[in-house]
Amino acid sequence: DAKTTQPPSMDCAEGRAANLPCNHSTISGNEYVYWYRQIHSQGPQYIIHGLKNNETNEMASLIITEDRKSSTLILPHATLRDTAVYYCIVRVVDNTDKLIFGTGTRLQVFP
Amino acid sequence: DAGITQSPRHKVTETGTPVTLRCHQTENHRYMYWYRQDPGHGLRLIHYSYGVKDTDKGEVSDGYSVSRSKTEDFLLTLESATSSQTSVYFCAIRRDTEAFFGQGTRLTVV
Numbered sequence: 001d002a003k004t005t006q007p008p009s010m011d012c013a014e015g016r017a018a019n020l021p022c023n024h025s026t027i028s029g030n031e032y033v034y035w036y037r038q039i040h041s042q043g044p045q046y047i048i049h050g051l052k053n054n055e056t057n058e059m060a061s062l063i064i065t066e067d068r069k070s071s072t073l074i075l076p077h078a079t080l081r082d083t084a085v086y087y088c089i090v091r092v093v094d095n096t097d098k099l100i101f102g103t104g105t106r107l108q109v110f111p
Numbered sequence: 112d113a114g115i116t117q118s119p120r121h122k123v124t125e126t127g128t129p130v131t132l133r134c135h136q137t138e139n140h141r142y143m144y145w146y147r148q149d150p151g152h153g154l155r156l157i158h159y160s161y162g163v164k165d166t167d168k169g170e171v172s173d174g175y176s177v178s179r180s181k182t183e184d185f186l187l188t189l190e191s192a193t194s195s196q197t198s199v200y201f202c203a204i205r206r207d208t209e210a211f212f213g214q215g216t217r218l219t220v221v
Binding site: 032036041042043044045046049087098099100101102103104 | 144146151152153154155156159169170199201203208209210211212213214215217
């Protein structure tokens with residue numbers, strides 16, 4: 001079973017920040033938080049990941065709470081092309097390295 | 112796209128026939144994965160490989176087998192296709208700490 005809980009859907013106005021929450025209350029100390037997104041029926045695309053500290057890259061920011069039981073993916077200026085299903089995943093980066101997907105959040109960006 | 116090619120991209124087959132899907136990578140990554148995706152579900156792991164001839168089962172492995180005789184190819188076989196195996200199949204590779212996915216194979220079993 002997936003170890004994360006996400007809202008099934010969210011809306012966001014174009015140009016505004018999209019804040020996608022994820023609950024991972026059973027996360028272990030050696031598990032990272034990863035975010036992927038899937039546009040239409042394409043293969044999932046990596047966005048960002050983190051362990052404890054907040055992270056930022058050219059696509060998004062990841063805010064992880066101090067107790068690591070939840071996180072938020074932030075798309076600072078959402079565009080129509082950001083409409084997709086966003087998956088929050090916790091994983092141990094080891095030799096098996098399996099990604100366990102949940103059902104994700106369907107983000108709809110509207111004009 | 113990390114040099115991942117899935118073939119075929121689309122296939123329709125009859126119940127009871129064997130089907131093999133191919134995942135080919137050009138970057139010699141050690142780890143490769145097969146997932147399936149169905150409506151209402153996220154991606155579910157079928158099998159994965161951590162090297163040539165080293166494979167293991169995922170969460171939905173029943174009815175599927177895999178082989179990896181070369182680093183670049185990871186084959187997924189449905190020995191006797193069933194309608195419940197109608198799905199979109201994604202292959203993935205691991206590069207450093209990130210997974211990269213192919214474009215998917217849409218399989219319909221009639």
